[in-house]
Amino acid sequence: MPFEALLATCLAYVALMFGVAYAADRAAARGHVRWLDHPLVYTMSLSVYCSAWTFYGAVGYASRSGLEFATIYLGPTLVFTAAWWGLRRLVRVARMHHVTSVADLISARFGKSNRLAAIVTLIAVIASTPYIALQLQSVRLSFEVFATNAPNGPEINGALGGTALWVAAGLALFTILFGTRNLAADERHHGVVTAIALEAVVKLVAFIALGVFVVWGLADGPGDMLDRIARTAADPQVAEGWLLKPDRWTALILVSAAAILTLPRMFQVMVVEAADEERLHVAGWAFPAYLFAMSLFVLPIAVMGRELLPAGSNPDLYVLTLPAAAGQDMLALLVFLGGFSAATSMVVVCAIAVATMVSNHWLVPAWLALRRIPSPDETDDLRGFVLNARRMAILAVMAAGWVYHQASGGTAALAAMGLVAFTGMAQVLPAMLGGLLWRGANRKGAYAGIGSGLVLWMALIFLPSVGVGGDLPVPPGVDPWTAAVMASLIVNTLAFIGMSIFGFPDPVERLQGLSFVSAVEPIRHSRMMRGDDRAEPLLAMARKVWGAEAALRYFQAEARAQGRSGYLPDLTPRFLTRLERRLAGSIGSATAHAMIDRVAGGVALTVADLLQVADEAQRAKEETQRLEAAQAELTRTARQLREANDKLTDLSVQKDAFLSQISHELRTPMTSVRAFSEILKEPDLTPEDRSRFAGIIHTEAGRLTRLLDDLLDLSVLESGRAQLNVSVVNLHDLITRALAAASATRPERGFLIDRDLPAEHLGLITDPDRLLQVLINVITNARKYCDAAHPVLILRTRRPETGGAVIDIVDNGSGIDSGRQSLIFEKFARLNDPARAGGAGLGLAICREIMLTLGGDISYLPGQGGAAFRITLPQRPPASAGSEPPA
Amino acid sequence: MKMDILMIEDEPNIAEAVRFLLSREGWQVGLHADGAGAIEAIRAATPRLVILDLMLPHRSGTQILDDLRAEGDAALAATPVLMLTARGQSAEAGARADEVLAKPFDNDELRQTVRRMLP
The missing domain is CATH 3.30.565.10 (Histidine kinase-like ATPase, C-terminal domain)
Structure with missing residues (x-):
């Protein structure tokens, strides 16, 4: 297929993803989230697990090591079936604590320690960079497969060099556009999730189509296929590799099970993007089914690739070269898009997840340390900084992936790089499981476990994978990789347990531990106990919020409930929790939390707390603006009413004045008429007087008539009926x-x-x-x-x-x-x-x-x-x- | 000689009627036809009774009444005042006058009121 046509197809596909993400974001913004929230969309988004490594690499893996590739699917399947309740517990607890990433989860559990989160973030960055590089490489390799068919090879190769860069740049743009639109506390990205769910469908359809073609098109159906598989397994060239190794299987299943829980991108789609834990009911069977469908044809494709393609062909690219060699260009293109989907969805979600960690646990704390704790009115600044930090982090993660891809030269086998990432993040598993299951787990244990795991992983797995240092010296018959993985995880777990037993959790950790292990709402933690003199400033603060009398009444009632005289209660966790909840009713929960902490000096604010403060401050500001607008509207209405009233009063005054004036104007001639008509009745008037008085009566009567005529005229004219x-x-x-x-x-x-x-x-x-x-x-x-x-x-x-x-x-x-x-x-x-x-x-x-x-x-x-x-x-x-x- | 009654009234026909009626009772009746100069006219005439129209050009009956009550000469200031009003609301204006008569009035009523008021 011509390079240009392929490129155009890719661009069209990417444009489609942008469109879908945009439409989903728009729909979500308008509140149309019903279909976006469907459990199947959630399940499909989980398929981000199947990156380019599983899409291309599984076949390569199978051709090298037989059925061992299935362990990568078995681990997650076990988690979603056997450990389903634990998964649900994880989602519930994480949502309860508004956890934004796996690092945040560990930090929240172990006393809200940001240093711990920073270490987990470090592992995530180290593990994710080659993993992202791997996806870029897969896109580049898949391009190459098609480009070799093109006439002008060398030029195309130059263009290919840029492909990874353009892909990385385009994905960075996509991620920034749809991954950092808001700072919402639950951190959901409808656009990204929907696009990824669609890509999951493309992946699945492409892989199944290829599998069907291989089994029924190239082979003569399932029976013939099984025969071919058996023949290959018997081939002495592969028999050694295809041998079932129980130790490796155990380690691989363990590591992939850990990966589904700890990989940043999996935690993102499975926990952070989950609206509630109920969707796990569907995902519990649908996701294993998806994995099964994805794995069903891996071995047939691997076997058929070995049989039909020339020796020395890269097994990691069988899925592409097999249909291309068979002249099935459209199928090859579909497979290419499937692989492209697998790579891009992984990169996008991974970038969002890692960038969230980097900004929340590296950049923002550093910024806060330089600026001290912001007061709530500075939080606008904070919001802007966090969003920009996240965007910068996305760019940095992408850039690191690209640089790594360029530097490594794309030589390592795909599967190896994926496993490196898996084993790295698996080092978080002991602390995560221990934190969820064991109240005794504490921060020192987490430090020891994660720290030792990180060191061992670096030394035994990561550095050897990039060509620094060598494999673990092991006795013959022991698989060095398995030994390294098991060693790091065992040391990690033992250190974690040991330090947790010997160490002593502080009260904050103990309360968080209770909350995590029992999956109950967290209770307010505090170092303060009986007779603390910080009750007085708390009362002063409450006074500012509620007014002196109400605050004093509340404190007195609380003190009485504790059986104390006076007005200052003991600062028990129960009291602080109640106080915080009550204050939250007035000023919002995050502000209440921050205020109590500032006054009472409980524990340092975490980034999550500050983000929540920022969110609430923003919401409060918007609410205030809304109220002010409503107030202005009311004031305007009141003024209009007052003006109308004034006008009516004026009119009423005018009417009174007018009536009084008419009364005067009418009474004046009437007075003359009445007086003289009475006078005329008197007998002793001179004829001259009589005549003159009659004349006056006549004049005044005429005046009355004219006045009445004028009034009538005016009233008709004024009424508009003239x-x-x-x-x-x-x-x-x-x-x-x-x-x-x-x-x-x-x-x-x-x-x-x-x-x-x-x-x-x-x-x-x-x-x-x-x-x-x-x-x-x-x-x-x-x-x-x-x-x-x-x-x-x-x-x-x-x-x-x-x-x-x-x-x-x-x-x-x-x-x-x-x-x-x-x-x-x-x-x-x-x-x-x-x-x-x-x-x-x-x-x-x-x-x-x-x-x-x-x-x-x-x-x-x-x-x-x-x-x-x-x-x-x-x-x-x-x-x-x-x-x-x-x- | 001392005037019995000074009438301050701008409507000539009403003034004529009142003057005719009261003159026939034997009282000396003077006339001033404008709000302006009314207090000077009262001061000059020192009448035993002032008949004051409420609605006058330039200066209203109530203002003239206030002027009169504020006179330095106590005897003058205490001159009885009969307020004539053609307006409906005589109560307000009449509260400060000694008597109030609403227009149009009954001739007998006018005569009896004046008789009662003249000291």
Whole structure:
């Protein structure tokens, strides 16, 4: 297959993985986690156990050592079946303690010691680097198999050199994108897990397809296949290697069983990514079934490879070369993708897991040591640092893997590198199992066990595997690898047990041990005991949270429950646990934990504690912001309500004032009418008086009528129910009629009228009667109030660019005080001597309502010398007002 | 000579009616038609009774009442005041006047009230 096509296929496949991971993350972010949380997805993600080593290497292993490869599958199968309850216990305890990695688990169990976690992290880094290199190498080798078929070999080889780099870079990008999106306490990565579950399916389908092809395509079915296997086993060339060695089997099963529990990537998918322990019910049978399916065709492929491929072919690549040699290019491509899946999924999960350890147990503690303990308001800083630390760690892990791959030259057999990693992480097993099963296990034991295991593993297994030093000198007949593994594990276990027995666990460890072994919620640990003087500062702290009285009441009740007088209880673990839980109800559990620790000086904060503080601080901040937003909303609503209320009050005050004003305006003429009508009844009036009083009654009755008319008019206009009778009008005619009508007011005053007659001939559509009413009112006002000796009334009409008309009516009197200009359009705003006005002060208010109804306005024009009014009119009234204009 | 009654009322027709009614009872009735200058008019006339309209231009009846009660001349300050109000809420304004009469009033009521008030 051409190199370019292969590369394109790989890229398309990688793009698919990015897409799946992205979609799963999105779905999870939206809360659609039902199918993501399916136990089968969980089971499939466990198949990350089957890395490129098992995919390619198992066949190589089988061709060298026969059935021994099966031990790699038997160990995990035993764990998932025989030790299923223990596995469940592990998941339960780890989730209970919010454990983020295998190093964190060991640290949490043994007194929250970060130094212990740092050592486990060291093992993980040393073991994982060659293991990641192995995956890169497998991708490179599988490329090579196809590339040798390509015409221009040397150039392709140059391109191949870069393949591992590009693969490492792409995987680093994937891991950073989907592995470090959040700092959530449970550390779940839906996108990564879903992509890996999909890759698990690809792996399985590819391997089964190849197996079916080998058994039924190349051989003549299972019977023929078994014959061939038997023939190969009898071959003296392989018989020695294929011999069943019980000691090696035991060691291998033990190591692979340990690996499924301790490998960083396995701990990540099995424990950290588990939503709950219930999914282990399905995984308990489904995962062994998956392993069985993956192992079923290993031996047939190995045997057929030996038979059909030329001598000297790399057995580690039989799975690829066999279908390629048989001309099955599509099958070979499928197998290639299966191997690619195995390698990439392992690298991604391993990088996440190791990077979490490196950042949590190396980088963050170092950073904290430089910066002292952060207070909760500094935690934003911490969050950012942790995420960046994790990203840097991922890059570093990838880079180390790539460098190792380049440096090692890819010569070592694949299986050897996998086993090196297995045996390295297996050194954690004694401490892990002991911590879970034995309350007496303590930190000194863990140090001794893991430390000695690490040293022996380095000396006897790791360094020899990279060509430094030699194998363990063993008596003949003993397998050196088995001896090394058993020696390291036995010394490890004995050191662990011995130091645990001779050492003495501190109270923190004892409480954590109880929690781990009994799988019960952890109880607050403390070095403080009876009569401790730190109860007082704790009370002071509680006061700050609850208030003086409530805090004192609580402390008194606790002291009484302990049978003590006074208000300070003993700082027993029970009391501290209760206090912490109560404080947590007010300020969040991590903050409560941190505060109690800071005040009472119990134990140092762990990284997990700080992360939790960071998370809770962030959550609290978001909650606060949400509350503040809600508060602002409430304040806004309250203000709106208050404003509405003020408006209503204003309206109510205005209404009262208006009613009071109307009352006054009505009662005044009524008073005259009533008084004089009574007077008229008196017999001794002169005829002149009688006639004059009758005249007053008539005048005042007319005033009452006008007032009532005005009020009615105003009420109709204000309600918007005024009917307009619109027609086309000529302003000139209306002004002439208005001047004529107004001349009846104070006819003795000889007004000089100044008009611009040609300009007045403007046509527009409006209600002529209403407009006339306004014009008469304004002109009448001028006639009434203009105090000039020689009164002049100027009328100017023009059409603005926007259409309609503007009419200015200006007299040469003293005008209206600037302070009162804004009031004249209000109801009852009679300004001058009422004796001269003879109205109730509703005229201009009515004018304004009319003009608004007509779609125009009336306003006072200041600074014109005398009183000046501007009337503006639209070309036609708004559609909402009155009736339609005539067609 | 001392005026019996000083009326402060801006409505000429009401003033005419009151004056007509009270003059026929034999009392000397003076008139001031504006809130402005009202206290000066009272001071000048020193009437035995002031009839005060509540709603006056420039200065309200209550303000004039306050001015009067604050006069330095104790006898003047104690001049009885009959408040005429055309507003509904006479209680508030009337609380500080000696008597209150709501417009429109009954002629007999006016005459009897004035008679009762004149010392």
